Amino acid sequence: MGETVKVIGAFDSPFSHRAEVALRLKGVPYELLLEDLGNKSDLLLKHNPIHKKVPVLLHGDRTIPESLVIVEYVDEAFQGPPLLPADPFDRATARFWARFLDDKCSTPFWLSLWTEGEVQQGFMKEIKGNLKLLEGQLKGKRFFGGDTIGLVDIAASGFAHWLPLFEEVAGVTLATPEEFPDLCRWGKDYTSHDTVKQCLPDRATLLARFTAKKDMFVSTVKSMAPKS
Amino acid sequence: MAGEKKGLQLLDFWVSPFGQRCRIALDEKALPYEYLEQDLGNKSELLLRSNPVHKKIPVLLHDGRPVCESLIIVQYIDEAFSSSSGKPPLLPSDPYARAQARFWADYVDKKVYDCGTRLWKTKGEPQQQARKEMVEILKTLEGALGDKPYFGGDEFGFVDVAFVPFTAWFLTYERYGEISVDKECPRLAAWAKRCGERESVNKNLSPPEKVYEFIGTLKKKFGIE
Numbered sequence: 146m147g148e149t150v151k152v153i154g155a156f157d158s159p160f161s162h163r164a165e166v167a168l169r170l171k172g173v174p175y176e177l178l179l180e181d182l183g184n185k186s187d188l189l190l191k192h193n194p195i196h197k198k199v200p201v202l203l204h205g206d207r208t209i210p211e212s213l214v215i216v217e218y219v220d221e222a223f224q225g226p227p228l229l230p231a232d233p234f235d236r237a238t239a240r241f242w243a244r245f246l247d248d249k250c251s252t253p254f255w256l257s258l259w260t261e262g263e264v265q266q267g268f269m270k271e272i273k274g275n276l277k278l279l280e281g282q283l284k285g286k287r288f289f290g291g292d293t294i295g296l297v298d299i300a301a302s303g304f305a306h307w308l309p310l311f312e313e314v315a316g317v318t319l320a321t322p323e324e325f326p327d328l329c330r331w332g333k334d335y336t337s338h339d340t341v342k343q344c345l346p347d348r349a350t351l352l353a354r355f356t357a358k359k360d361m362f363v364s365t366v367k368s369m370a371p372k373s
Numbered sequence: 374m375a376g377e378k379k380g381l382q383l384l385d386f387w388v389s390p391f392g393q394r395c396r397i398a399l400d401e402k403a404l405p406y407e408y409l410e411q412d413l414g415n416k417s418e419l420l421l422r423s424n425p426v427h428k429k430i431p432v433l434l435h436d437g438r439p440v441c442e443s444l445i446i447v448q449y450i451d452e453a454f455s456s457s458s459g460k461p462p463l464l465p466s467d468p469y470a471r472a473q474a475r476f477w478a479d480y481v482d483k484k485v486y487d488c489g490t491r492l493w494k495t496k497g498e499p500q501q502q503a504r505k506e507m508v509e510i511l512k513t514l515e516g517a518l519g520d521k522p523y524f525g526g527d528e529f530g531f532v533d534v535a536f537v538p539f540t541a542w543f544l545t546y547e548r549y550g551e552i553s554v555d556k557e558c559p560r561l562a563a564w565a566k567r568c569g570e571r572e573s574v575n576k577n578l579s580p581p582e583k584v585y586e587f588i589g590t591l592k593k594k595f596g597i598e
Contacts, residue, residue, distance in 0.1 A: 195480065195513065207469045214475045221468035233453040237440045244442060245426065278426060 148205030150175040153189050155182050155199045156346050157354055159303030163212040164200035164219075165344035166299055171225035213243055216299055229296050242282055242289065243300035250275050250304070258315040259366040269319065276304070276320055280328040287334060298335060305332040306345050314355045381406035384420050384432040386413055388579050388587050390486070390538030391443035392431040397534050398447045400573035402460050444478050447534055463531045477517050477524060478535035484510045485539050493549040493588050494597060504550045508557055515561040522567060529571060537574055540565035544581035545588050 150168065152175055154161030168175050180189055180199055192201045193210040202209040202218065209218050220228040229236050250272065257268035279301065282289055289297035304320075309332070312318055322329040335341055355362075381399065383406050385392035399406050411420055411430050423432045423439035433440045433449065440449045451463045464471050488510055491503035514536065518524055524532035543554045543565065555562045568574045579587075 204469075207472075209469070209472045209476070211476055211479060214472050214479065217475065218468055218472040221471060233449055234435070234438060234440070236452065237445050237449040240445045240448070241440075241442055244445070 149203075151178055151203040152176070153178045153180060153186075153192060153199055153201040153203065155180045157351055158182075158199055159307050160198075160212040161200040162302055162306070162344060162346070163299050164202055164215045166294075166302065166341055167216045167219040167228060168223075169340045169344055170228065170294060171219055171223040173219070173223050173225070213247065213296075213300060216296055220296075226293055228290070228294075228299065230290075239290075239296045242279065242297045245275070245279070246297075246300045246303075250279070254304075254308075254319070256366055256369065257319065258311050258317055259363045265317075269317070272319060273324070276325060276328060279304075280325055283327040283331055285327075288331065294335070294338065294341070298331075301331075302335060302341070304328070305335040306348075307351075308332070310348065310351050310355060313352065314359055378407075378434070379436050382409055382434040383407070384409050384411050384417075384423060384430050384434070386411050386430050388584060389430060390542065393538035393541075393577050393579070394443045394534050395431045395433060395446045395450070396577040397537065397573045398450045398463060400576065401463065401529070401534070402450060402454050404450070404454060444482065444535060447531065451531075461528055463525075463529075463534060465525065465530065474525070474531040477514070477532045480517075481514070481532070481536045481539070485536070489539070489542055489546055492546055493592065494595075500550075504552060507546060507550055508552055511552075511554065511558045511561055515558040518560060518564055520560075523564070529568070533568060537565070537568045538578060540568065541578040541581050541584050545585045548585060549588075 150173055152161070152164050152168070154164060154177055156179055165175070165177065178188065180186060182199070185197060189199065189201065190197055192203065192208045193199075196210060198210070200210075200212055200215060202215045204218075204222065209215050216228060229239055253268045253271040253275065257265060257272050260268060282297065286292075288294050289301065308320060312320075320328060336345060381404060383392070383395055383399070385395070385408060387410060396408070409419070411417060413430070416428060420430065420432065421428055423434060424430075424441045427441065429441070431441075431443055431446060433446045435449075435453065440446050447463060455462060464474055484506075488503055488506045491499060492507060495503060517532075521527070523529050524536070543562075546552055547554060554565075569578070
């Protein structure tokens, strides 16, 4: 395939990472166009007018938004090791857990970091329960995908690299190795994987950025969370 | 194994547009299945065992193995029975066309049901907001349809299956939201009518008046005026 591949992404976005890691696992070279999400470019707004979010994959004249849609597209459009299993039932299972991560984990995770008191306890209980369900899917495997990284690993990558960072910034502990031995081990295996490492944003820079934005996160969440 | 029975079973609830997606897909593929109506106020052991994570319908059981989440079920039906059914696939074969189909099905999931619920659940300013949003959502979907007979192009496909059950809810949206789909989105209304002529759709969608009645009952149950 001679067509150019570009990713419109953002430095700190785990969703953006999903698009990049999928391409790298397939050995597809691409150009990364970094957005300032506080000041979205015309390019982003043109290519994702519906959601106005990153990542967006540009492949020749094709535009694909939504990170999980991008990962499946990359799996189907390019040669290389498969990111989804071949068996239809296993594919359905992988898609189920990828959706679970987005639909059930993102929001309580975010809210458990920046709220306080009983409200925070509620969200922490929710996210821990969901992380436990997720951990159950590892069942002694190295990755959710088995021996190699697959859709669910990519979907869960936020919990591998970003979770510990946010815990540090917020001063909150959500996933200890004692409580989540398999998930924590998986997180280390994922983030130290040779291909994954190439597109993980630098830890120190992320930490500094999130620390600087902490007050903003707290005040935004105050307007979202239910009153206790 | 969640259940031991061979073949296909669908755990569902009569008025659920999500369940109807699965029924339509099964019929499009001419796949025989056992329909098992669920009491959502008193969930069965089979449902709780088959979908322990969400405890929701629809759930497709294939030789006892559960598949959950309606769009995942539809893709599973398409992939597991692609050669045996002899019917055209619901998802196209081209990766980009597939990505576009997944994007729009995801859009329907993210936007339609939620906004529709706010239309009948709220009053005053929130309802006005929901009304504006619903018109925008429907116009966006109409834009995606374009001049094509179906979202899938010439063939009824994945996005059509994903969205068509909600056409039975247009009457409810129209009455609570004071929106006219015919007026605001004539091409979408024409598409709804065209889909309604298909046996799989005609057989499985709830009559719009029944949906409206059902919402009326729900409102009374939740004490919403």
